[in-house]
Amino acid sequence: MDTKLDYIKKQLHTSGYKLTPQREATVKVLLENEQDHLSAEDVYLLVKEKSPEIGLATVYRTLELLTELKVVDKINFGDGVSRYDLRKEGDNHFHHHLVCIQCGSVQEIEEDLLDDVEAIVEDKFKFKVKDHRLTFHGVCNICQDK
Amino acid sequence: MDTKLDYIKKQLHTSGYKLTPQREATVKVLLENEQDHLSAEDVYLLVKEKSPEIGLATVYRTLELLTELKVVDKINFGDGVSRYDLRKEGDNHFHHHLVCIQCGSVQEIEEDLLDDVEAIVEDKFKFKVKDHRLTFHGVCNICQDK
DNA sequence: GTGTTTATTTATAATCATTACAATTTTAAA
DNA sequence: TTTAAAATTGTAATGATTATAAATAAACAC
Ligand SMILES: [Mn+2]
Ligand SMILES: [Mn+2]
Ligand SMILES: [Zn+2]
Ligand SMILES: [Zn+2]
Numbered sequence: 266m267d268t269k270l271d272y273i274k275k276q277l278h279t280s281g282y283k284l285t286p287q288r289e290a291t292v293k294v295l296l297e298n299e300q301d302h303l304s305a306e307d308v309y310l311l312v313k314e315k316s317p318e319i320g321l322a323t324v325y326r327t328l329e330l331l332t333e334l335k336v337v338d339k340i341n342f343g344d345g346v347s348r349y350d351l352r353k354e355g356d357n358h359f360h361h362h363l364v365c366i367q368c369g370s371v372q373e374i375e376e377d378l379l380d381d382v383e384a385i386v387e388d389k390f391k392f393k394v395k396d397h398r399l400t401f402h403g404v405c406n407i408c409q410d411k
Numbered sequence: 412m413d414t415k416l417d418y419i420k421k422q423l424h425t426s427g428y429k430l431t432p433q434r435e436a437t438v439k440v441l442l443e444n445e446q447d448h449l450s451a452e453d454v455y456l457l458v459k460e461k462s463p464e465i466g467l468a469t470v471y472r473t474l475e476l477l478t479e480l481k482v483v484d485k486i487n488f489g490d491g492v493s494r495y496d497l498r499k500e501g502d503n504h505f506h507h508h509l510v511c512i513q514c515g516s517v518q519e520i521e522e523d524l525l526d527d528v529e530a531i532v533e534d535k536f537k538f539k540v541k542d543h544r545l546t547f548h549g550v551c552n553i554c555q556d557k
Numbered sequence: 558g559t560g561t562t563t564a565t566t567t568a569t570a571a572t573c574a575t576t577a578c579a580a581t582t583t584t585a586a587a
Numbered sequence: 588t589t590t591a592a593a594a595t596t597g598t599a600a601t602g603a604t605t606a607t608a609a610a611t612a613a614a615c616a617c
Contacts, residue, residue: 282593283584283593285593285594285595287594304574305574306574318595318596319595319596320595320596320597320598321596321597322575322595322596322598323594325575326576326594326595339489341489345573345574345604346573346574346575347575363532363536365538366541374532378528378531379528381527382525382528383547385522385524386509386520390509390518390520391551391552391555392518392550393549394547394548394549395512395548395549396547396548397545397546397547397548398544398545398546399528399543399545399546400544400545401529401538401540402540402541402542402543403538403539403540403541403542404539405537405538406536406537406538409537409539429565429613431565431566431613433566450603451603451604452603464567466566466568466569467568467604468567468568468569468604469565469566471603471604471605472605491574491575491602492602492603492604493604
């Protein structure tokens with residue numbers, strides 16, 4: 266956990282930003298809830314539990330900054346809010362998601378799986394791929410057993 | 412164009428809805444701008460040119476209805492608005508997009524390309540795929556030549 | 558056809574996420 | 588210390604979307 270925090274601290278420093286107490290509190294919440302897909306409001310409420318003096322605007326600005334630095338990915342599952350997803354250290358492509366249309370659960374896929382598709386896109390459409398967003402909508406294994 | 416309108420009319424009727432003049436005007440705007448990715452506001456402004464008496468709420472409700480019926484897909488490219496994309500007749504999966512991070516252009520890919528990936532998802536994760544969203548972010552061929 | 562219910566639309570107000578702003582505090586530099 | 592830059596705070600403003608109530612239009616029953 267601290268290794269990851271240090272790594273993020275370095276990423277901030279590299280771009281000329283400091284890890285302020287508020288930013289640290291925000292990053293810690295993200296690290297402690299890595300499997301979730303928290304909205305800005307979610308993060309704000311969790312940060313406030315340990316640092317009640319933090320402002321909502323700061324959380325928004327921190328998440329925006331982390332998004333710019335590619336520490337997190339901002340994603341939208343179609344409900345009205347943006348959600349923030351920590352990137353695994355070293356990953357240069359965003360991971361994929363399986364959204365269940367029955368129970369709403371969100372499962373993650375670490376494997377890239379898109380090498381072939383990207384090759385086609387680069388070849389046929391002459392499009393230089395930098396990143397991607399892939400979400401499948403369907404029925405999760407638990408809901409299938411009902 | 413009229414064939415497509417009739418087809419959509421049928422889809423509405425099948426689900427117990429009528430093609431009111433307002434809905435027809437909205438669908439026509441979508442058909443006339445098939446290559447674009449219009450926001451609700453965009454659609455509203457275009458509809459108003461020919462039917463000035465239409466209300467914004469009606470456009471929103473119509474787009475919502477068409478989304479439920481899978482006549483259109485609601486998509487979010489990360490700017491603050493939802494955009495609406497007509498499905499090609501008979502397509503049961505949403506098409507893909509190439510978003511240029513330099514000029515902002517959005518290119519469409521009709522080919523599915525995901526058969527193999529979906530097979531893996533269904534097999535390995537026991538997830539029954541119903542639909543997908545795939546967007547590549549990168550540099551379009553025009554911007555590469557600069 | 559007349560009266561009655563239901564669906565739809567309209568204009569507008571309310572909501573809610575996000576962003577902008579001005580004042581204040583913290584940190585770094587001189 | 589004095590000064591300047593960076594960051595934060597609380598709150599106001601914005602802007603997209605949704606909810607509401609009154610008005611219209613369409614479908615239905617007699
Ligand atoms: Mn995720
Ligand atoms: Mn499209
Ligand atoms: Zn499920
Ligand atoms: Zn471009």
